[in-house]
Amino acid sequence: MSWTQVSYTYDGSFSGFLTCVYESYRHKEAPAAFSTPEDPRISLYPERPVKSDPAKARQVYLSLARKISPSARELVTLGFLTCAEERELLLWNYIWYGYARGRAAGYDLSDPRVAALEKAVRHLRNEVHLFKGFLRFSDLDGVLAGEIEPKNRVLPLLRPHFCARYPDEDFLIYDRTHREALFHQKGSWAILPLEQFTLGEAKEEERGYRALWRRFYTTISIEGRENPRCRMSHMPKRYWNIMTEFQEDAPVPAGRPVSPPPLSLPT
Amino acid sequence: MELMDKLTILADAAKYDAACTSSGLSRGGRPGKLGSTMASGCCHSFSADGRCISLLKVLLTNVCAYDCQYCVNRRSNDVPRASFTPRELCELTIGFYRRNYIEGLFLSSAVLRDADYTTERMIETLTLLRREYGFGGYIHAKAIPGADPLLTHRLGLLSDRLSVNIELPSEQSLALLAPDKAKTAILSPMAQIRDSIAHSRQELTQYRGAPRFAPAGQSTQMIIGATPESDRHILSLTQGLYDRYQLKRVFYSAYMPVSNSRLLPAPQSFRPPLLREHRLYQADWLLRFYHFRVEELLDESHPDLDPRVDPKCTWALRHMDFFPVEVRTADYEALLRVPGVGVKSARRILTARRAGPLSFEGLKRLGVVLKRAQYFLTCGGKMLDGLRVRPDRILGHLAAQERPMLLQTMPEQLSLFDPVT
DSSP states (O other): OOSEEEEEEOOSSHHHHHHHHHHHHHHTEEEEEEEOSSSOOOOSSOEEEOOOOHHHHHHHHHHIIIIIOHHHHHHHHHHTTSOOTTHHHHHHHHHHHHHHHGGGGGTOTTSHHHHHHHHHHHHHHHHHHHHHHHOOOEEETTEEEEEEOOSSOOHHHHHHHHHHHOTTOEEEEEETTTTEEEEEETTEEEEEEOSOOOOOOOOHHHHHHHHHHHHHHHHHSOGGGOOHHHHHHHSOGGGGGGOGGGOOOOOOOTTSOOSSOOOOOOO | OOHHHHHHHHHHHHTTOOOOOOOSOOBOOOTTSBOOBOTTOOOOEEOTTSOEEOEEEEESBOOOSOOOTTOTTOTTSOOOOOBOOHHHHHHHHHHHHHTTSOSEEEEEOOOOSSHHHHHHHHHHHHHIIIIISOBOSEEEEEOOTTSOHHHHHHHHHHOSEEEOOOBSSSHHHHHHHOTTOOHHHHHHHHHHHHHHHHHHHHHHHHOTTOOOSSTTOEEEEEEESSSOOOHHHHHHHHHHHHHHHOOSEEEEEEOOOOOOOTTSOOTTTOOOOHHHHHHHHHHHHHHHHSOOOHHHHOBTTBOSOOSSSOHHHHHHHHTGGGOOEETTTOOHHHHHTSTTOOHHHHHHHHHHHTTSOOOHHHHHHHTOOHHHHGGGEEBTTBOOTTOOOOGGGHHHHHHHHHHHHHHSOOOOOOOTTOOOO
């Protein structure tokens, strides 16, 4: 590659990144680094600030499907949500290779550029799948609230799953790592930045269900087959901090009955 | 009795059932309903024994009229007994489901009074859950052998998956240990379920609104190690069940010493055959996804699976003339026969080959693990550089790779990403 190398500064959005791709082809410059307000970099290369431009971004976005393949475009879109180191460079290298090779880039899985992006996206997809199971909600006055601490930005991919699962519920999922939240209310949803979020105090019914779940969790295990390593390989410890079964509720203030509180059941 | 105590007793009574998958059906949510299902299934937690927790697995009641020797809930066993009311169980399921603890309900039951009465109680519970609570999540129900076919049919219309437990791998063992159950009483509901599923599929092709009968298929489980059957016998039975009854899964459950009966291994010195269970699951996978037949894996001179290495390795070592397989030209079937190459790896190799010739370096980048595969593959006619192994030493190398894993007790109920079949 004989293009001059520059360092790009953009706003950190996907459309901003696609504008960078556009600019790099227009000026025949290869990116050496990407700098965003979230993740500022100091580079010795000349700097080119890029202003996000929807029209240019759209042009690049359409070209990905046309010049490479629709699945390559999906891969790039998902790749932007991953936590891969230097993910913009990874994506740019993939796009560069894809424009040169066309459709074949889609199945050239042994090329280092393709393999690196595929691997990052696999990690993302895997994490999404795990959070579909490991996420825990608490019922706070009729609103379901849950917190996660993912490595990748999983909320856009969790969204269709949970919206289909709880069509009539109001719920909120807070992503501690990227400080954003998915809100779902009356059938419509939004993913918005949210600086801080703390779960409120659990009510008696909520505590009751948590206690029941913990009891179920310990009861269902067969003592004679205990296998902590197997559990850990399926469910790594970094997920445990959000899971009800590994937490304990603070004791109920004096004067009130201690768990298990009876559930109110209509007869 | 408090709900907490009931849950403890009835989950404890259900835990020896191995099946806990929620796979095989993709159903989106609908407004006004609660819940959806996904084809790959979803594990919500893993218990301390490393098994997946996907469904709320409980018995409706553990009050049992039968006296099966291998079962904790047998009539003659002195354990606390409890029953859920339908509403209690519905509240519990919905409460857990809303909090994303579970993917659905696994409803089983001891035989209270008789099979018909038990099935009616299960239908009552599931009707309440589906209709009044609008539950759209996964339901796995146990069909009770001996129940009226019409009742089993109604149960299937409410469930996503049905299962009838075959319990023990042979008729003699069944007659000895479960005097109240007969082989025919187990196989006839299985055949009925198979036919109802086929019929429902057929109807669905004609009109969309046709009632769906157990759309995620049926499964079964058997207990391993309580009786003297060989692996060959067990796997032949399994193959027969897949071929003739179109089962989705057969589960194996290593016998846990829950009884002092003289007919069973004495609990004091008995160690559950966890490694054997693991090898059976591996062989089961070969039958379902790798186009193997039992006759290829085991024969009269080899009635049991080799505990040292997995069944595919055993097969490969007995058929060294089939190897090495050339990565650049071999077809899908041949790639699947290579130890260490799975369905995903084989597919990725086929895809990557369209772009150009593969090298060992490229294989690694694809994500193919060469640890075992290296002994059986060539790339462009060459083995991996630096690999010098005499054919008769390969077994030693393969067994050495597995040994550290075997020292700990075996994992497995490979249920995460249980693929759709």
